[in-house]
Amino acid sequence: MSITDLSEQVVAGRRISADDALQLFHHAPLPLLGRLADEVRAKKHPRNVVTYIIDRNVNYTNVCVARCAFCAFYRPVGSTEGYVLGFEEIFRKIDETIALGGGQLLLQGGHNPDLPIDWYEDLFRSVKQRYPEFRLHALSPPEVIHLTRMTRQPVAAVIERLMAAGLDSIPGGGAEILVDRVRKILNCYNKATADEWLDVMRQAHRAGLRTTATMMYGHVETVEERIEHLTRLRDLQDEHGGFTAFIAWSYQPEHTELGGHEATAMEYLRTLALARIVLDNFPSIQASWVTQGGKVGQLSLAYGANDMGSVMIEENVVRAAGASYCMDEVEVVRNIESAGYAAKRRNMHYEILGDPFFRLQQVPRMLELAVARADGDTSRPEELSQYAARSAAEKRLRGGTP
Ligand code: SF4
Numbered sequence: 181m182s183i184t185d186l187s188e189q190v191v192a193g194r195r196i197s198a199d200d201a202l203q204l205f206h207h208a209p210l211p212l213l214g215r216l217a218d219e220v221r222a223k224k225h226p227r228n229v230v231t232y233i234i235d236r237n238v239n240y241t242n243v244c245v246a247r248c249a250f251c252a253f254y255r256p257v258g259s260t261e262g263y264v265l266g267f268e269e270i271f272r273k274i275d276e277t278i279a280l281g282g283g284q285l286l287l288q289g290g291h292n293p294d295l296p297i298d299w300y301e302d303l304f305r306s307v308k309q310r311y312p313e314f315r316l317h318a319l320s321p322p323e324v325i326h327l328t329r330m331t332r333q334p335v336a337a338v339i340e341r342l343m344a345a346g347l348d349s350i351p352g353g354g355a356e357i358l359v360d361r362v363r364k365i366l367n368c369y370n371k372a373t374a375d376e377w378l379d380v381m382r383q384a385h386r387a388g389l390r391t392t393a394t395m396m397y398g399h400v401e402t403v404e405e406r407i408e409h410l411t412r413l414r415d416l417q418d419e420h421g422g423f424t425a426f427i428a429w430s431y432q433p434e435h436t437e438l439g440g441h442e443a444t445a446m447e448y449l450r451t452l453a454l455a456r457i458v459l460d461n462f463p464s465i466q467a468s469w470v471t472q473g474g475k476v477g478q479l480s481l482a483y484g485a486n487d488m489g490s491v492m493i494e495e496n497v498v499r500a501a502g503a504s505y506c507m508d509e510v511e512v513v514r515n516i517e518s519a520g521y522a523a524k525r526r527n528m529h530y531e532i533l534g535d536p537f538f539r540l541q542q543v544p545r546m547l548e549l550a551v552a553r554a555d556g557d558t559s560r561p562e563e564l565s566q567y568a569a570r571s572a573a574e575k576r577l578r579g580g581t582p
Pocket of ligand 1: 244245246247248251252253254289290291322371
């Protein structure tokens with residue numbers, strides 16, 4: 181099919197195949213791809229509104245046995261740089277988030293063998309007890325799979341336990357590229373195969389949870405594999421419609437075992453626009469200004485994105501790999517409005533909560549990103565001693581016999 185015919189198909193709202201998507205990616209000029217993606221966005225979001233959420237990205241531990249080749253964040257079991265946040269530290273982070281107008285934590289971490297599922301359940305319950313309205317957008321599919329291995333319980337049972345403790349929704353992290361050839365090279369096949377990642381999301385949607393989906397591109401995958409990732413997400417979305425949004429970010433190579441280069445802004449915009457066109461059953465597409473910076477993030481709004489993601493209060497993972505862009509609410513709103521849209525706060529379900537918080541109430545400017553722990557802070561939370569450890573190193577620290 182010619183690019184003109186394909187463009188007409190997209191404008192008419194008809195689904196495109198993987199072959200069509202490949203042709204568009206390689207042969208459509210970038211401005212055309214942007215125009216098509218923008219038309220699709222405008223049909224789904226006719227009110228000229230761009231949304232964002234105020235939440236805090238908290239990484240509860242950096243200890244991880246998965247050892248993905250693209251990750252600069254994790255530390256192996258027993259490392260002196262490994263940490264687990266205490267419940268009190270997490271409560272303090274929630275208090276700071278609420279003061280800035282936020283109502284949710286995005287809570288993710290490493291696959292730490294010394295945190296049993298009851299640690300997660302106790303944390304979720306105590307958060308909900310203190311802050312009944314506060315939302316927990318927590319534990320990406322590979323973390324859920326890690327807990328199925330720790331508990332020897334099936335995915336549905338682990339999700340049920342976490343929901344009973346207070347889990348509100350699941351973030352789409354750990355998808356990388358949903359093709360096992362790529363996952364094996366990235367050393368993330370063992371943490372979750374493509375089918376396993378999709379199955380956690382399927383079970384979550386069946387249980388009534390809404391989730392997001394992500395893609396980390398620009399490392400060892402081909403464009404065909406990028407498109408396979410998108411069509412697999414589209415197929416799953418056809419089943420239950422549980423995904424609220426899609427977020428694509430480029431691989432950040434600094435300090436990683438894999439190394440290499442970061443994809444350019446042009447490649448990001450082309451990938452983003454194609455995602456908006458292929459994912460015809462996804463309501464929202466986020467701009468990834470955290471990896472692309474504010475200016476490309478703003479440009480994303482002309483390439484299919486209708487959401488600026490989260491006001492970033494804290495970030496540890498992308499920063500470890502070399503990127504640390506910071507935008508507080510004032511800056512996010514400035515970028516949305518100067519692109520010609522009305523800026524609205526939302527929750528994880530993309531329900532509009534209202535106008536920018538800083539216009540309703542005075543809030544401190546956040547000109548620097550917070551971190552999980554201050555440099556040199558090696559404190560250990562007291563409550564850790566109540567939980568059974570698995571590794572010899574941690575058993576020694578908790579006072580048991582290794
Ligand atoms: S990406 Fe996640 S699972 Fe992989 S090594 Fe890093 S912390 Fe562990």
